Amino acid sequence: MNAAETIIWSAASGSIGLVVLLGVADAVFSRSRASVQSLIYLTASWLFFTLLSGLPAALLPPGGAPWLQTAQVLIGPLCAGLGTYGAGHWLSAPRRDRLTDISFRSTSALCLAGGPLCLLLPSSGIQLAASAVLTVLSLSVALWLAVRATQQGDRLAWGLAAGCLLTLPLQLGLYGMALNTSRPSVLLQAGVALLGLLSISVIGVVLWLRNHQDLQIRHDRRSHRDPTTQLYDSVVIVQKIIRAQRRLARTRRDGALMVVRVFEPEQMLALAGQHGLNEAYSQLARRMQRHTGVVNPAGRYYDRCFVVLIESLHSPGWIRTMGLRVASSLRRPLEVTSLSGERIKLSADIAVGMVHLSGAGKDVDQLLHEAEDMAAAARGMRSRAALLDEISRQAVPVENAELGASWHAMRPARPHHTRPSHAVRQRRSPA
CATH class of the missing domain: 3.30.70.270 (Reverse transcriptase/Diguanylate cyclase domain)
Incomplete structure (x- = not known):
């Protein structure tokens, strides 16, 4: 990795890290389970982007990171498993329909269990290729289910579908660079890095929007507001x-x-x-x-x-x-x-x-x-x-x-305290 490539991937990784920091601030501020889940996914996505880009290998001395190859194999299925699990909750899959719920659960379990199993394959190239298949398959299922949710009336799911659609070529590009010894042109690498920033930013925004909706619902239940008019009760x-x-x-x-x-x-x-x-x-x-x-x-x-x-x-x-x-x-x-x-x-x-x-x-x-x-x-x-x-x-x-x-x-001479009792309630003035 030359100097230009190092600058590109360092800048992209730092920008995505800023998105993660915003997720940290949201989790601290809202203190909700959904915001913590979003932060975990954003952190895993940042690690996936950084590890597969080859940036750690370029910054570390040769042979100084024997764990790097194992991390590259595991991070994809781990990120995919966390993503599909979180997307199931984000789309309220248990309340939506049986097919959506089963698809998210089975895909998440397959990725989380399949990632370590990839390490049992004979060569490092095959291990990474199997990891790529699991990761891309999981993303394809999430994209299909997000589009399906939009057809069921969930407008915010369009944002999730857009994020998945941007992430698909990102994953293909990152795995392509990790599996090939020769790196593509700087322009193509810059495009892949830009896709990474866009995809994670879009997903981060839609995660925040859904979490904000949930917070509003919970806040309205505690704020003693009439749900129809938003006036005080x-x-x-x-x-x-x-x-x-x-x-x-x-x-x-x-x-x-x-x-x-x-x-x-x-x-x-x-x-x-x-x-x-x-x-x-x-x-x-x-x-x-x-x-x-x-x-x-x-x-x-x-x-x-x-x-x-x-x-x-x-x-x-x-x-x-x-x-x-x-x-x-x-x-x-x-x-x-x-x-x-x-x-x-x-x-x-x-x-x-x-x-x-x-x-x-x-x-x-x-x-x-x-x-x-x-x-x-x-x-x-x-x-x-x-x-x-x-x-x-x-x-x-x-x-x-x-x-x-x-x-x-x-004002009358003295205050009245008699409770009215008939239709247009009148009170006698004291003598």
Whole structure:
């Protein structure tokens, strides 16, 4: 190996080593079993590339590495066995179908058992050739099963198939150089080295993408988020309201609680099915947050009820603007996928209810019920947005509510603590 060849293979090996280091960082950061498996495969692929390129033999003194030939025979089947085993888990072969699962398991076992058996063959050339057959056969099976997975709807499997397709000529080129005493041209070697970098990079990316998907799923299960809308669930939003009341008590500021109710979603369900209904809920949540802002926590209190905690109102008058904007935006048609697969437009029957939120220590359940009742009352109003009047304890359209420059003038003389009990819950003011 001359100086130019040494530079080419050293640069390629170092670049692939950088991919391995990124795998180390991902394994340390995510601490998942899949990321560790990916790191093991990337490390084995780097060793396969480095050993078969002839770089160690060029850097070590002649006869200084008697183990090198044995390592070249074993590394191919080892890398192939680890790769097919990991690809089986990556493609969820046990959950996909029996043929995929059996193919991955048998190929992985054949490579891991066949690698040491190759050392029993009479000559080193035959040993390396048998090792090459096992390695290329395993990769061909993985390529076929990856393409088969794409036909079953796994779009990410296209990346795995592309990585396998790039790795196939790489393996043929590396084994061709290792089996022949005369090395090909520098240009051809540079092409093989570039294929190695591309193939391992592509496979590393698709492994990371799948691992990232798994992490997101596990994180969503622990993050108390509604899976359809990605809003906070009822437990979290209630806790946030309680903490907000404590903050408001300390800062002597005021806010509001907004409830958006969806009435008769069964009509949308009949036209669009459950998938279309979930799509409608997701669009409603995004529209609502677009107007309320990310600083105001939003949650899904139950199936057809959204809650927004508003602590950033600079004046009571702003609640009128926000309520009307949210009601108007959510009443616009939603484009969802119907049961027949076509895109159709639906209109959700929604209403917005709002109540004043302060640090007076009101019962959270009572506040939520009052806001829900305001939304129910708003269904019969033109604007579809209602506010609980602090004095009369009646639902009034937000456009007709008398809102001053501050909440102080709107507060009753003393706080009320009686739990409401009827449809639009009213409470008596203390004498």
